[in-house]
Amino acid sequence: MAKQHKWGILAPGRIAAKFANGLKVLGNAELYAVGSRDAGRAKRFAEEHGFRKHYGSYEELVGDPDVDVIYIASPHSEHYEQTLLCLRNKKAVLCEKAFSLNSRETDEMIAEARRQDVFLMEALWPPFQPFYLKAHEIVRSGVLGDIINMHAWFSFIPPYDPVDRKFNISLGGGSLLDIGIYPVIDALSFLGVPDEVKADASFGQTRSEESIAAVLKYNSGKLATIYSSFRTNNGIGCDLFCEKGNLTVSRGRDMNQRVILDIHGKEKETFVFTPPALGYHWEAEEVMNCLDRQLKESPAVPLSFSAGLMLTLDRIRESAGIVFPGRD
Ligand SMILES: NC(=O)c1ccc[n+]([C@@H]2O[C@H](COP(=O)([O-])OP(=O)(O)OC[C@H]3O[C@@H](n4cnc5c(N)ncnc54)[C@H](OP(=O)(O)O)[C@@H]3O)[C@@H](O)[C@H]2O)c1
Known part of the structure; x- marks a missing residue:
C-alpha cells in the first residue's frame, strides 16, 4: 500500500x-x-x-x-x-x-x-501543466527546427493595496517575482540560463516595480524578451520563433490552455487543454513520488533550475534597478 x-x-x-x-x-x-x-x-x-x-x-x-x-x-x-x-x-x-x-x-x-x-x-x-508539456514535446520533436528567438509575458491588474505582498517591497513585492518569474521560467526552460541580461522597469507609489521588460541574450545570438506588469491584463504565454515556423503557448482568463503550432507552408494546428483543476495537486504528487523513491530533489524541478532562475531574476533586478532594502 x-x-x-x-x-x-x-x-x-x-x-x-x-x-x-x-x-x-x-x-x-x-x-x-x-x-x-x-x-x-x-x-x-x-x-x-x-x-x-x-x-x-x-x-x-x-x-x-x-x-x-x-x-x-x-x-x-x-x-x-x-x-x-x-x-x-x-x-x-x-x-x-x-x-x-x-x-x-x-x-x-x-x-x-x-x-x-x-x-x-x-x-x-508550469512544469506539470498540459500546455507546457505539449510545447516541450513539440520543440523536442524537431518539427520547428531550432528556436531562434522568443517572447514571453504575464500581466494582470491586481487590486491596489500598498500593504499587500504584491506592492510591498519589504515582502518582495513587484511584478517580477510574482508573475514575471513565469516568462523567465519559459526562457530558461526553452533556451537555458542567459549569458547577458538587460532590463528596465517602472515603479509605483510604494516604490515597488509595477512593469518590467527585459532582454535575455545567449552567446549563440538567441534572444528572449520578457514582459510582466500589474498595469495591463494580457494573461500568460509565450511565442517561440523558430527556423521552420512558430509556436504560441498561452493561457487566457478562461483558464483554457492553447498551443498553436504554425509550421511555414502548413495549416495551423491548435491544441486546447482544459485542466480539471488549477493543477497544484500535480506538484504535491511529484513531491510524494520523489519521497517514495527516497529522492532529495525532483527531476521535474531540479534545484539547479531554481538556482539558475534566481540568478537570472537577480540580474534582471540589477539591470532594472529593483532593490529589496536590506536583502541585496
Ligand atoms: N503557484 C502559484 O500559482 C501561485 C499563485 C499565487 C501565489 N503564489 C505564491 O504563494 C506565496 C503566497 O502568496 P499568497 O497570495 O497566498 O500570499 P498571502 O495570502 O498574502 O499570504 C500568505 C500567508 O503568509 C503568512 N505570512 C507570513 N509572514 C508574513 C508577513 N510578513 N506578511 C504577510 N503574511 C505573512 C500569512 O499567514 P499567517 O500569518 O497565518 O501565518 C499569510 O496569510 C507567494 O510566494 C506567491 O508568489 C503562487
Whole structure:
C-alpha cells in the first residue's frame, strides 16, 4: 500500500487554500497540520479544510514529529528563513515561488537541503501543466527546427493595496517575482540560463516595480524578451520563433490552455487543454513520488533550475534597478 504522507501547511493564506484543495484529490496525501502566526487563523483553516492539527506558530508545526512534508505558502521575503527552519527540523519542503529574494539565499537553501539530506523543491506550476508539456514535446520533436528567438509575458491588474505582498517591497513585492518569474521560467526552460541580461522597469507609489521588460541574450545570438506588469491584463504565454515556423503557448482568463503550432507552408494546428483543476495537486504528487523513491530533489524541478532562475531574476533586478532594502 502507498505510504500516506502527512502534509503540513505553513502560512495559511490565499494560495494555501488552493493547494489544500489540490491535496484532497490525492489518495496518499493526508491533510495533517497547519501552522500560522495566528492560532485562530490556523484553527479556522484546519477546520475548513479538514486538517487534524493546528498550531499558532511555525516553530510548533515544524516541531511536530509526525509531519512528513511542509508546503511553505508565505510571501517571498519569508521563504528563506522558513525553508531553513523546516530543513533543520528534517522536514521535506515544497516552497512557493519565488524561492527567495536573491541568489545568495537560494544557494544557501539548496546547500542546507544537501547538508541535512532532506528533500527540497520550488513549487513551480508550469512544469506539470498540459500546455507546457505539449510545447516541450513539440520543440523536442524537431518539427520547428531550432528556436531562434522568443517572447514571453504575464500581466494582470491586481487590486491596489500598498500593504499587500504584491506592492510591498519589504515582502518582495513587484511584478517580477510574482508573475514575471513565469516568462523567465519559459526562457530558461526553452533556451537555458542567459549569458547577458538587460532590463528596465517602472515603479509605483510604494516604490515597488509595477512593469518590467527585459532582454535575455545567449552567446549563440538567441534572444528572449520578457514582459510582466500589474498595469495591463494580457494573461500568460509565450511565442517561440523558430527556423521552420512558430509556436504560441498561452493561457487566457478562461483558464483554457492553447498551443498553436504554425509550421511555414502548413495549416495551423491548435491544441486546447482544459485542466480539471488549477493543477497544484500535480506538484504535491511529484513531491510524494520523489519521497517514495527516497529522492532529495525532483527531476521535474531540479534545484539547479531554481538556482539558475534566481540568478537570472537577480540580474534582471540589477539591470532594472529593483532593490529589496536590506536583502541585496
Ligand atoms: N503557484 C502559484 O500559482 C501561485 C499563485 C499565487 C501565489 N503564489 C505564491 O504563494 C506565496 C503566497 O502568496 P499568497 O497570495 O497566498 O500570499 P498571502 O495570502 O498574502 O499570504 C500568505 C500567508 O503568509 C503568512 N505570512 C507570513 N509572514 C508574513 C508577513 N510578513 N506578511 C504577510 N503574511 C505573512 C500569512 O499567514 P499567517 O500569518 O497565518 O501565518 C499569510 O496569510 C507567494 O510566494 C506567491 O508568489 C503562487
